[in-house]
Amino acid sequence: MTMRFSMWLSGRLLVPKGESKYARLRLVRSAALIAIVMIPLVLALIFMDGMMNGITDKYILLQDGHIQLHVEDPLFDSQYDVSAIDPRLESADYVVSGYGIVYSRDTTAEVRIKGVDISYFNENRMTQLEFTGEPLKKEGSLAAVMLSTTIAQKLGVEVGQRVAFMVVPDSSSSVVRPVLANVTALYDSGYHELDSSLLFMNRDDAMRYFPKDRNAYTELLVSRDHVDDLGAIVATLESAMDKNFPYATWDEFNGTVYQNFITSRQVILLVFMMILLVAGVYVSSIAQEMIQDSMQSIALFKTLGATNSNLSWAYFCSVMVVTSIGLVAGVSLGLLIGSQIGVLLHWLGNSGLAGLQYYLLDFRIVISWRDILAISFSMLVISSVTVRLSLGRIRRISPLEMLQQD
Incomplete structure (x- = not known):
């Protein structure tokens, strides 16, 4: 018997003829069940990567940036100066933070106060926020602040009202400074954990309360394609400006x-x-069922000269083809459903269900082809091993099995 026989037998197992209606249904059922396993795995992978990348983007764009240069004075006069030095840089903003x-009247909230200029809210950051009011618009002598809707609801304040602060400008000082501020706008980033602690203040006001030698820095944003080149970007800046910067990523x-x-x-x-x-x-149970239903046929083939290797290869190919069909179908359906998951998440976000506020439900759909291929490859490898173990049963089938009656 040759490989040609193995391929012929594999084809007969995949496309059973005659009265083998049950065998055909079993193959369809098996492929469908494998697809059902893969669909939620792909959806979970899309949701996991999308949410984690979305949360990371929120923290980078709104709270910390990609790089912080810890220099107390502004380094750049304009955004053009930044891009002229290194086109991988998208923006540089002088920030004071504390x-x-x-x-x-009724409650308090611990916050991180971030002093920024109105130009801080560029196109990239605006994609992460929804505003109500006029951000950091200065009116009179009061400090201008922008609260998140989360903090505003906790404090029970609205745009145009005033709030009070207790600010400790630096850790070496025991002087606590009271501050009165005007709420000029509210923002919502869509992520409760960030919104519950981040407050924006007009930079000129923040510099009155936080000493720039300890609290000022330049915050850099890098284009998405170059987030792995942060060290090289800092080196380029240091070379162009002929000075070394203490920095953090x-x-x-x-x-x-x-x-x-x-x-x-x-x-x-x-x-x-x-x-x-x-x-x-x-998957290994599929092979066992196929062998159980074909014991007399296997015995007959052995009588005619088929080797254990030929028979095992035929059954192995048949099971792996069914597995591959289910795998491809499951991954394809998972990707199709996953590409539309934003609609479901938007509906869930607006449903008001308790607990969902702690999850980021508004994020860019991310498909990690590397992870999907890794999961698919792992499925094939695991199935190959379990099927090969199950096919050892073929060696124990004697040609005398063909004498048994159904």
């Missing part, structure tokens, strides 16, 4: 968030692997 407690000053994302992702991928192991066991 911490304080904002309070109303986004994964350093958001170390806890960054590490939590990495750990969560690893745990989720481990859960995926466990699910694939269970799916691999199911």
Whole structure:
């Protein structure tokens, strides 16, 4: 018997003829169940990557930037100066940042106060925010602030009303400074964790309360294609300006968030692997069923000279073709549904369901082809191993089995 026989037998197993209606239904059912396993895995992967990337973008664009140059004076006169030095840079903003407690008549909130100019809210950042009012518009001598809707609801204040702060300008001072501010606008980033602690203040006002030698820095945004080149970008700036800058990158000053994302992702991928192991066991059961239903045929083929290797290869190819069909169908349907998941998330975000406020539901759909290929490849490898183990049963089938009656 040759490989030609193995391919012929594999074709007969995949396209059974005659009275084998049950065999045909079994193949369809098996492929469908494999697809059903893959669809939620792909959807979970799309949701996980999209939400994590979305949260990371929120923190980078609104709170910390990609790079912080810890220099107390402004380094650039305009955004043109920045892009002229390195086109990989999208913006550079002089920022003053500190911490304080904002309070109303009934309650208080601990906040990070970020002093920025109105030009800080460029096109990239505007995609992350929804505004109500006029951001940081200065009127009179009161400090101009922009609260998140989360903080405003907690304090019970609206645009045009006043709030009070207790600001400690630096850790070496024991003087607590009271501040009265006018709420000129409200913002909503869509992520409760960030909104609950971030407050924007007019930069000129912030510089009165936070000493620039400790609290001022230049915040840089880098184009999305060059986020892995942060060290090289800083080196280019240092070379062009002939000075060295103390700096930090986004994964350093958001170390806890960054590490939590990495750990969560690893745990989720481990859960995926466990699910694939269970799916691999199911695939092996397909091979066992096919062998059980074909014992007399296998015995006959052995009598005619077929080897265990020929028969095992035929059944292996048949099962793996069914697995591959289910895999491709599941991944394709998962990608199709995943590309429209934004509509469902938008509906959930507007549903007012308790607990959803702590999740970011408005994010850009991200398809990680590398992870999808890795999961698909893992499924094929696990299935190959479990099927090969199951096919060992063929060796134990004697040609005498053909004498048995159904």
